[in-house]
Amino acid sequence: MPNPIIQAAVAFAFLLxxxxxxxxxxxxxxxxxxEIDAPADxxxxxxxxxxxxDGFDSAFFASPDGxxxxxxxxxxxGGEPTDIAIDPxxxxxxxxxxxxxxxxxxxxxxxxxxxxxxxxxxxxxxxxRGPTERTVGIRYRSIEDLRxxxxxxxxxxxxxxxxxx
Numbered sequence: 455m456p457n458p459i460i461q462a463a464v465a466f467a468f469l470l471x472x473x474x475x476x477x478x479x480x481x482x483x484x485x486x487x488x489e490i491d492a493p494a495d496x497x498x499x500x501x502x503x504x505x506x507x508d509g510f511d512s513a514f515f516a517s518p519d520g521x522x523x524x525x526x527x528x529x530x531x532g533g534e535p536t537d538i539a540i541d542p543x544x545x546x547x548x549x550x551x552x553x554x555x556x557x558x559x560x561x562x563x564x565x566x567x568x569x570x571x572x573x574x575x576x577x578x579x580x581x582x583r584g585p586t587e588r589t590v591g592i593r594y595r596s597i598e599d600l601r602x603x604x605x606x607x608x609x610x611x612x613x614x615x616x617x618x619x
Contacts, residue, residue, distance in 0.1 A: 480609075485510045488528035488588070491613035493517070493606055496524065501537045506530045512537055512589075515610070521599040524607060525576070525591040528616045532587035538576065540565050548573070557582040571595065577611070588616055 481494040486509030492498065495518050500510040512527035512535060527535035540547060548566040552559065559582075564575045576591035590611045594600040 483513060483515070485513060485526070485528060487511065487530040487617050488526065489613075489615045489617075490526050490528075490610065492524060492610055502527065502529075502535070504529065505533075517603065521595050522603045522607070523593040524610050525574075525593070526589070526610075526614060528588040528614060530618065532580070532585055535578075535589045538565075538574065538589070538591065544568055573600075575600075584618070586616060586618070588614065590614060 479494050480491045481496075481498075482489055482491050483498055485500075486504030486507040490513075492515040496515040497518075499514045499516065500512075501514060502510060502512040504511045507530065511529040511533065512525070514537075515524040515526075517523065525538060527533075527538070545565050545567055547563060549562075549564040551562045554560075559580045561578045561580075562576070563578075564573055566573045572593055572595050574591060574593040576589055578587065578589040580587045592600065592603070592607045594603070
């Protein structure tokens with residue numbers, strides 16, 4: 455007859471391993487004024503240096519296969535994410551929606567390569583009370599790549615923690 459104490463210990467050890475494995479799959483990146491959790495196997499490339507502190511205001515996170523890339527721009531108060539500006543010689547704005555609710559404005563937009571090789575979708579949130587502004591986004595080669603990475607991107611987007619002085 456199985457020992458219930460041993461069974462409980464084995465179940466607890468299995469649960470602990472599962473939680474540890476999930477925790478190990480995420481790496482926290484610290485910018486000048488933010489922290490964000492990204493898949494641990496993604497390669498981070500800091501981009502825009504902060505003008506108000508040591509560190510960076512933005513970063514790109516590339517998947518191992520190169521099919522998707524996450525993006526964050528979260529400066530101290532606000533600023534233009536110039537590292538994701540549309541290149542008018544090769545890209546076009548393909549979709550845009552702006553919603554204002556009191557002091558919060560959200561702008562969803564997608565930029566597509568003219569040759570169809572990729573799309574980039576972003577959400578910029580502006581809060582006039584701070585004032586603060588942040589942008590998160592994902593670049594993807596195909597709708598299948600977008601769908602395959604939606605859960606990881608949602609976790610990335612929702613993990614953003616922005617700081618002020």
